[in-house]
Amino acid sequence: xxxxxxxxxxxxxxxxxxxxxxxxxxxxxxxxxxxxxxxxxxxxxxxxxxxxxxxxxxxxxxxxxxxxxxxxxxxxxxxxxxxxxxxxxxxxxxxxxxxxxxxxxxxxxxxxxxxxxxxxxxxxxxxxxxxxxxxxxxxxxxxxxxxxxxxxxxxxxxxxxxxxxxxxxxxxxxxxxxxxxxxxxxxxxxxxxxxxxxxxxxxxxxxxxxxxxxxxxxxxxxxxxxxxxxxxxxxxxxxxxxxxxxxxxxxxxxxxxxxxxxxxxxxxxxxxxxxxxxxxxxxxxxxxxxxxxxxxxxxxxxxxxxxxxxxxxxxxxxxxxxxxxxxxxxxxxxxxxxxxxxxxxxxxxxxxxxxxxxxxxxxxxxxxxxxxxxxxxxxxxxxxxxxxxxxxxxxxxxxxxxxxxxxxxxxxxxxxxxxxxxxxxxxxxxxxxxxxx
Numbered sequence: 001x002x003x004x005x006x007x008x009x010x011x012x013x014x015x016x017x018x019x020x021x022x023x024x025x026x027x028x029x030x031x032x033x034x035x036x037x038x039x040x041x042x043x044x045x046x047x048x049x050x051x052x053x054x055x056x057x058x059x060x061x062x063x064x065x066x067x068x069x070x071x072x073x074x075x076x077x078x079x080x081x082x083x084x085x086x087x088x089x090x091x092x093x094x095x096x097x098x099x100x101x102x103x104x105x106x107x108x109x110x111x112x113x114x115x116x117x118x119x120x121x122x123x124x125x126x127x128x129x130x131x132x133x134x135x136x137x138x139x140x141x142x143x144x145x146x147x148x149x150x151x152x153x154x155x156x157x158x159x160x161x162x163x164x165x166x167x168x169x170x171x172x173x174x175x176x177x178x179x180x181x182x183x184x185x186x187x188x189x190x191x192x193x194x195x196x197x198x199x200x201x202x203x204x205x206x207x208x209x210x211x212x213x214x215x216x217x218x219x220x221x222x223x224x225x226x227x228x229x230x231x232x233x234x235x236x237x238x239x240x241x242x243x244x245x246x247x248x249x250x251x252x253x254x255x256x257x258x259x260x261x262x263x264x265x266x267x268x269x270x271x272x273x274x275x276x277x278x279x280x281x282x283x284x285x286x287x288x289x290x291x292x293x294x295x296x297x298x299x300x301x302x303x304x305x306x307x308x309x310x311x312x313x314x315x316x317x318x319x320x321x322x323x324x325x326x327x328x329x330x331x332x333x334x335x336x337x338x339x340x341x342x343x344x345x346x347x348x349x350x351x352x353x354x355x356x357x358x359x360x361x362x363x364x365x366x367x368x369x370x371x372x373x374x375x376x377x378x379x380x381x382x383x384x385x386x387x388x389x390x391x392x393x394x395x396x397x398x399x400x401x402x403x404x405x406x407x408x409x410x411x412x413x414x415x416x417x418x419x420x421x422x423x424x425x426x427x428x429x430x431x432x433x434x435x436x437x
Contacts, residue, residue, distance in 0.1 A: 070104055070305070076352040079388075083210045085379065087351050088388045090215050098247040100202065100214060100390015104306035104360045105255045113256035113306075117415040118436050124405055126310075126416075126433040127197040128398045133319060135331040136195035137339055137367040144190040155182035193428040199253070199361075199420050200393040201245040203427040205382040214243055214390050229425050236424045245426030249419065253361055253392060255308055257416035257435065258301050261403050262287060263314035265295045279342055281314040282330060286345035286371045289353045299412045305358040308416050312399040313342050315365045343371040346378040355389060363394020363431075394431060402435055411437065 074092065082088035093103055131143040159175055166173045177183070194200065203222055206213040213222055225240045266278045279285040292311070296303070303309075319327070333339055343366050344350055354362055362369065362385070370381040385391040406412050415436040420429035 069106060069108060070358075073305070073358055076348075076355040079355070082216070082388065083207075085207070085210070085384075085388070086348065087355065087384050089355070089390065090388070093390060095215070097215065097390070098202065098243055099251060100392070101358070101360050102248055102251055102253060102390075102392065104358060105251070105253065106306075109256075109306045110254050114415050117256055117413060120437050122405065122437040124402045124435040124437075126397045126399065126402060126418075126435060127431060128316070128396055130189070130191065130196055130430070132196060133367070133396075134327070135334070136192060137330075137334045137341075138194075139335060139337065140192040140195045141190070142195065145187065147185060147187040149181065150184040150186055151180040151182050153180060155184065156180060193421070193423075193426065193430060194395070197396045197398060197431045197433070198394070198428050199245070199248065199363075199418070199431050200382070200386060200395065201248065201420075201426060201428045202243040202386055202390060203245075203425070205380070205386050207383045207387040208380070209383075210387075212387065214387050217243060225425070231424065241425035244424050245420050245429045246422050246424045248392065249422035249426075249429070253308065253416070253418040253420070253433075255306055255360055255416065256304060256413055257308035257310055258296075258303065258413045259310045259312060259399065259402060259406055260292055260295045260299065260301065260412075261312045261399075261406070262291060262295050263312050263317070264403060264407075265298060278314075281318045281342045281366065282326075282340060283342060284340040284371055284373060285342035287311070287313060287343060288345050289349045292353065301412050303357045303359075306360045307357070307413075309354075309357075309359045309362045310394070310397060310399060310402075310416075311344070311362075311364040312403055313364050313366050315341075315367065315396070316398055316400050339367070339372055341366055341368050341372040343368055344381060345371055346374045346381055350381065351384055354385065354391070359391065361392040361394060363392075363397050365397050365399045367396055369393050369395055394433075397431065397433065405435075405437065409437065 076087055079087050079089055080091070082090070089100075090097075093100060097103070131145070134142065136142055155177075156179075159177060163173045163175060194204070202214040206219055206222075210216075211219045213219065221239075222243060225242075229236065229240050263278075263281070266276075270276050270278050295301075322330075330339075343364070369385075374380050382393060385393055406414075416433060417436060418431050418433035420426075420432065423429065
């Protein structure tokens with residue numbers, strides 16, 4: 001990666017022009033040589049010109065990141081191979097980086113997309129109720145929610161003191177509470193962070209063959225720390241929170257999002273007659289790049305760099321309309337490790353589509369973004385997206401109300417705001433996401 005060089009203040013304008021020209025030359029050279037280090041050029045924002053640092057990593061402050069724009073990102077075919085596998089983008093984002101494609105969501109991108117997309121103030125939650133699915137897939141723990149009323153003498157003392165104070169002011173106050181019981185409640189929630197609407201983090205799914213996580217961090221370097229997290233210090237030890245979800249939590253996953261309603265498109269197509277039959281989301285059905293592009297054309301969607309791509313594949317509607325017997329059948333298959341789910345097709349064509357559009361994140365309403373299980377011999381999309389790209393994977397997003405609003409307004413792009421849990425060393429997180437129109 002070749003950031004713009006810093007110059008003295010009195011040469012500022014000249015250096016900015018020179019920097020841009022150098023970036024263009026580097027990009028041209030990189031295109032000829034296939035050098036990722038040269039082809040991924042980080043250029044200063046034209047609206048906020050400040051000297052850039054010589055590196056870009058997780059230790060960089062958010063303010064320094066906010067002054068930069070990503071230009072001349074390499075194509076998938078230009079990315080180097082790692083261990084024989086294509087599409088490794090570690091050098092694009094810089095050594096030690098823990099943001100991955102979230103780097104694309106700079107301050108200027110957020111500002112521009114917010115101005116472009118937030119027009120009416122209408123908001124739509126993208127989160128399923130926290131207890132759904134009732135029996136989470138992949139043998140994950142269901143929500144355990146405990147609530148209790150609080151009581152104690154201090155509450156009695158407080159209301160007696162209030163009655164006395166009000167009495168001194170000439171106001172008679174009734175105490176309707178009895179004994180130590182008080183109108184105060186607490187609760188505890190125990191859940192798997194991937195049981196419902198979620199972002200898969202960089203610790204979730206590494207490269208199975210190369211036995212590493214994002215940036216080539218060895219699996220053992222991450223998993224050997226499990227069980228040692230104490231969360232008893234203001235800043236936990238770095239070796240226990242490396243690649244944790246806290247990096248995305250501090251940055252936020254906010255920017256322009258686009259919805260591709262594959263499920264609705266095929267349902268409408270089926271309603272038109274002919275021999276076409278839509279797939280069942282609860283079968284191992286592959287969604288191709290060609291179909292995604294067909295839906296995008298039908299909706300008039302044009303992608304931009306740093307978009308957050310959401311794909312509706314029909315799980316939520318199918319799950320909510322299922323009979324108890326059907327849900328029990330799915331739960332039994334899940335308990336046996338034999339889930340079957342529709343999803344994005346594995347393979348280089350899909351990886352090229354997702355990388356070459358330079359999406360900041362990708363998600364769907366399915367329990368697994370990709371077709372499950374993967375065909376024998378195929379590399380999981382999770383391996384490349386999380387481990388090589390550093391791209392957040394969203395799953396089980398509730399897109400039903402969203403698609404209704406998009407259809408009614410004929411708008412398929414919007415501003416998405418998502419703030420994962422600021423959990424040091426976290427593997428994943430509830431999405432806490434909303435669409436703003």
